[in-house]
Amino acid sequence: MRAIMASREKRLSSEIADLAAVINTAACDVNRWSDVARAVQDFIPGSKILFQVVEEESTAVHQVVHSGFNNKTIQAYGDYYWKVNPWTKGANEMHMSSFKSSSDLYPEKLLWQTEFFTDFVDHERECDAATALKFAAHKERYALLAVHHDFRHHQQMHARGKALLQTLVPALRSALEVNRLTNPTFHLSGGRGLIDQLVDPAIVLDPDCRLLASNAPANKLLADARVLRVKARDIVEMRNVQASAAFARLVRDSCAILQDRARPNDLIVNARSGSYTVTCVPMAIDQTNALPAGLLSIFAPRTVAMVIVRPHAPEDRSALIGELRLHFGLTKAEVSLILEFERGGTLSEIAERVGVSRSTIQTHLKAIFAKTGTTRQRDVVTLVTRHRALRKQFFLEDS
The missing domain is CATH 1.10.10.10 (Winged helix-like DNA-binding domain superfamily/Winged helix DNA-binding domain)
Structure with missing residues (x-):
C-alpha cells in the first residue's frame, strides 16, 4: 500500500512539474496561455477551464482564455452574458490568492432561476459548478481562473481543483509579471499608425509613464537620452528629479482628462541640444478591440497619453x-x-x-x-x- 501511495505521489509531482513548465512557457509568450488552460483541463478530467480578466466595475468584458468550452458559448459570454453573471459579485469580494466554490459565490437554488443559468450555462452542460481562484490584480482589474465541472460531482472536483491550484498560484502570478516585462508594446487601435505618421518624436505612455509605443524619431530621442530616457520596467523619465516629477504629473493628468479635468499645460525643457516643448494628448483605448493578447489585458490602461516633443520656439x-x-x-x-x-x-x-x-x-x-x-x-x-x-x-x- 505504501508503495502504491509513493508511486501516486511521485506521478502527481511529475504532472505538477510538467504543468509548471507549461506556465513558464506562457510567461515568455502571452499566446501560450491557451496551452496552460488545456494542461489544467488534462490534469482535472471532466473539467472546463476559463481564465478571465475581470473589471470590478464591470464596464467592459476582457479577453478570456479557455479550454473545453464551445467557442459559441465563449462568444455569447463576451457579447452579453458576462453582464448578468451572478458569480461576479462574489468573485469581486474574494481576497487575493483565495479560493471559493461556486456555491460560496452564489447559491445554486438562486443560480438555477437566473437567465444566466437557463439561457447560457445549462446549454453548455457539465459546467454548472466551479472552483475559482483569484491569482493576480492590477488597479481595478484582477485575473481569475475558474475550473468548471458538473454540479453532481462538485465536492470531489472542488477538492481536486483546489489542491492543484494551491501549488500553482506563485507560478501563475510570476508568469503574468514576466508577460508584462517582456511585452512593452500593447496593440493600440489607431494609435500605432497615428504616431508613425508624426514627424516629431512621439511616444505613447500609460498613466505610470510606462512606454507602450514610440515612432522612429522618438526612438532616436530616447537613445540619445538627453531629454527623455527609458529606465527599469520601461518607465520614461527626464534627466533631473524636478523635471521628472513634473513630467509624471503631466502624463498622469493627461490620462485623467476624461474624468472632467482640463488638459494640462505643456512643459518646456532646455538641454544642450536645444529647447523643447513637451505636449501630452489623451487617447482613450477601446477596451474590447485594442487589448493585448490573453491575460496581459489585466495591465491595459483605459486611457493613455501620447507625448509629442517639438523644438521650442521663442514666445509668440x-x-x-x-x-x-x-x-x-x-x-x-x-x-x-x-x-x-x-x-x-x-x-x-x-x-x-x-x-x-x-x-x-x-x-x-x-x-x-x-x-x-x-x-x-x-x-x-x-x-x-x-x-x-x-x-x-x-x-x-x-x-
Whole structure:
C-alpha cells in the first residue's frame, strides 16, 4: 500500500512539474496561455477551464482564455452574458490568492432561476459548478481562473481543483509579471499608425509613464537620452528629479482628462541640444478591440497619453494675445494694453506710446479690471506673469 501511495505521489509531482513548465512557457509568450488552460483541463478530467480578466466595475468584458468550452458559448459570454453573471459579485469580494466554490459565490437554488443559468450555462452542460481562484490584480482589474465541472460531482472536483491550484498560484502570478516585462508594446487601435505618421518624436505612455509605443524619431530621442530616457520596467523619465516629477504629473493628468479635468499645460525643457516643448494628448483605448493578447489585458490602461516633443520656439506675441483673450474674454485692444503695462509707465505715457487718448486708456482699464477681477495695474501684470509661468521650464544638465 505504501508503495502504491509513493508511486501516486511521485506521478502527481511529475504532472505538477510538467504543468509548471507549461506556465513558464506562457510567461515568455502571452499566446501560450491557451496551452496552460488545456494542461489544467488534462490534469482535472471532466473539467472546463476559463481564465478571465475581470473589471470590478464591470464596464467592459476582457479577453478570456479557455479550454473545453464551445467557442459559441465563449462568444455569447463576451457579447452579453458576462453582464448578468451572478458569480461576479462574489468573485469581486474574494481576497487575493483565495479560493471559493461556486456555491460560496452564489447559491445554486438562486443560480438555477437566473437567465444566466437557463439561457447560457445549462446549454453548455457539465459546467454548472466551479472552483475559482483569484491569482493576480492590477488597479481595478484582477485575473481569475475558474475550473468548471458538473454540479453532481462538485465536492470531489472542488477538492481536486483546489489542491492543484494551491501549488500553482506563485507560478501563475510570476508568469503574468514576466508577460508584462517582456511585452512593452500593447496593440493600440489607431494609435500605432497615428504616431508613425508624426514627424516629431512621439511616444505613447500609460498613466505610470510606462512606454507602450514610440515612432522612429522618438526612438532616436530616447537613445540619445538627453531629454527623455527609458529606465527599469520601461518607465520614461527626464534627466533631473524636478523635471521628472513634473513630467509624471503631466502624463498622469493627461490620462485623467476624461474624468472632467482640463488638459494640462505643456512643459518646456532646455538641454544642450536645444529647447523643447513637451505636449501630452489623451487617447482613450477601446477596451474590447485594442487589448493585448490573453491575460496581459489585466495591465491595459483605459486611457493613455501620447507625448509629442517639438523644438521650442521663442514666445509668440500673437499666441499669447490669443490665449489671454480666450482665458479672460478680453478684446484684442485690451490685451495689447495689458502688455504695455508690463513695459511700465504712467497712463499718460502709455497713451502716448499707443497713440490714443488717456481717457481711452482709462475706459479699457475699467473693462480689464472687471473681466480679470483685479483693481490695480500691478495685479493685471501679475496675472500675465502667472499665465506665462503655467508653462513650466526645466533645465536638464548633461551628465
